[in-house]
Amino acid sequence: MRSRSVHVVIRATALLIVGLIASVAGCTEASTAREACIAGAVRTRACGACDTGVEIFTCSNDGTSELSIPCTGEDENLPIDPRTSALVCEHFENPMVFIAPHPDDETIGMAGAIREGLGQGRAVFIELMTHGEMSKVHEKLNDGGKDSWHTGTHHYKLTTQEFGDARVREFFEAAVRLGVTGVHVHGFKNGGLTPDDVASTIQYWVKRSTNLDGVTALSLRGTAGAQDPQDQKGLPHPDHKAVWDALAASELPDVQGYCIYNYTQNKSTPDQTYDISPWCADKRAALESYKVWNPDAGRFAVGEHSVHDLLAKAGSECHEFIVYPPDPGAP
């Protein structure tokens, strides 16, 4: 795990709130601590913003209750609501989880599917695996050049972390516009994402989903692998492939991959071309998040600098390109 700055800021805010609640709770505890109890007796109390943690009190020999183990396991890895940064406490029986290796993949390739899922009343989450901090746009923003479509000259000396944070800001706005239930922002290395990194995220959701008669009620979506070539040699982006390899290996019943590059390259071989006309306007609105130029607010239109044509075509072509895992029974 590396730079988790945006998450950390949000977590810090959340922890501050938790801290305030805890200090108030602490006062209450001090008064109850003087109540008589049976020496050696143990009681527990839920803690954390979502009551997912536990603190343990033990009754000491003088008959007063003492905090013996402070809160552990509180709010562990809960997703956050992108609108408010509040932890999403609820348990959802059959969540839909979209795994995006980089900011923009979720919107370019999967916005229609996300809006469709929400329209069906599903809880929809996005797992952003990296901050996309290795994009070539980072150097471009400091190369002294200009673009006709935005003000100012490229003289922005952003650190790698600041650049990644700018990309995550674009992602958050897109997540808000899409209206998803919650997001996780991970800090895995851009260009070095592994199937194991993705598998840990998948396992998290398997544990958080309802298991009915041995079937996990979880829908998993992510980027496609070999069926969505990205470079001149016809190879997929390694991070996209890592997502797909983990999805295909999960053997969960409802898994789909989405081609990201087909809008401009036309070299993908999807198993299905899916009409997203009902959600195409929503997708266009979310794509705008990647075009916002406001350097004072840390917004550098990284998506637009990086993949202008892809954003334009993904918004005008009302289709998404689905691949399915190979049938394990097939040769």
Ligand SMILES: [Zn+2]
């Ligand atoms: Zn990507």
Ligand SMILES: [Zn+2]
């Ligand atoms: Zn520019």
